[in-house]
Amino acid sequence: MSARDDRVVGVTDTGRSTHGTVMLLDGASLWFRAFFALPEKMTTPDGRPVNAVRGFLDTIATLVTREGPTRLVVCLDLDWRPSFRTDLIPSYKAHRVAQPAGDTLGGGAITVDIEEVPDTLTPQVDMILEVLAAAGVATSGAAGCEADDVIGTLAFAESTDDVIVVSGDRDLLQVVADDPVRVRVLYVGRGLAKAEMMGPVEVGEKYGVPTERAGAGYAEMSILRGDPSDGLPGVSGIGEKTAAKLITEYGGLDELETAAADPSSSLTPRNRKALIASADYLSAARTVVFVRTDAETVESTDDRLPAAPADPGRLVELAAELGIGTSVGRLSKALGWDLDVPR
DSSP states (O other): OOOOOOOOOSBOTTSOBSSOEEEEEEHHHHHHHHHHHSOTTOBOTTSOBOHHHHHHHHHHHHHHHHHOOSEEEEEOOSOSSOHHHHTTOTTTTGGGBOOOOOBOTTSOBOOOOOBOOOTTTHHHHHHHHHHHHHHTOEEEEETTOOHHHHHHHHHHHOOSSEEEEEESOGGGGGGOBOSSSOEEEEEOTTOGGGOEEEOHHHHHHHHOOOGGGHHHHHHHHHHHHOBGGGTBOOOTTOOHHHHHHHHHHHSSHHHHHHHHTOTTSSOOHHHHHHHHHTHHHHHHHHHHHSOOSOOOEEESSOOBOOSSOSSHHHHHHHHHHHTOHHHHHHHHHHHTOOOOOOO
């Protein structure tokens, strides 16, 4: 992703945007959080858990009411561990892959490339997508890409409306920008009630990276420090604070590597040695860590907030079938619909 200048456009003296707002939801991040936040005793009339469904719909209703977006897209992982990343760094998310499950005919182990998802969450994802389709809420995915890449592409392509990305994944802080439109990340890692709205200033101040290129700086800092949760080793001996200091001092990862190759630079011998030893990792990590901005996204429908459900009859049926009338009612109210939903 390219660094963007920190220029504010299209705002009034009060700081409020004169444009609309497109809200990009990190679907899997939010329904995982809903699943673990609510008890599985929330079930359909026939006993199937719907805690993630209810929590996810309630989250959308709250976000629409609170932030007032004019457009909304639920972004999907069509490939949570893309080959263009694992080919470069095989350890990427490797700890989330199922362990060897058996033997091939030739005696080799079979490793199933499936993310560890709770058994009772998987069917709820299908329920969520069916409810969104009936409601007319847009979803978007890209073949061979993660939701992060969909978000990166849609945010980077936006030239008219402000963008709010909602996720519990700090990796997406790299998309913050002020130009050509304001891109903010509503980070919900500590829950929606404690959500933090992060822009270039907030990212720069919190993580010690240059505000004028806070998004790119955050990603480069992440590359240097590594991320065990994503299977990224980082550069030996360089933690978050040192990484941020180096990125700030030298201006960026490219400049830092140039300094490492220059014996006359001010880098300490230890950091110089570590950076040179990690040259292959640093080259590969750029592709792995930076979200794509050129994914071939496919949207399910128009991303404007629906003035009415796409299929009101089916939405009412689902509300009754799944026992989620209260959550569908909240969503209907948030979207301004006059829909008679069974509670």
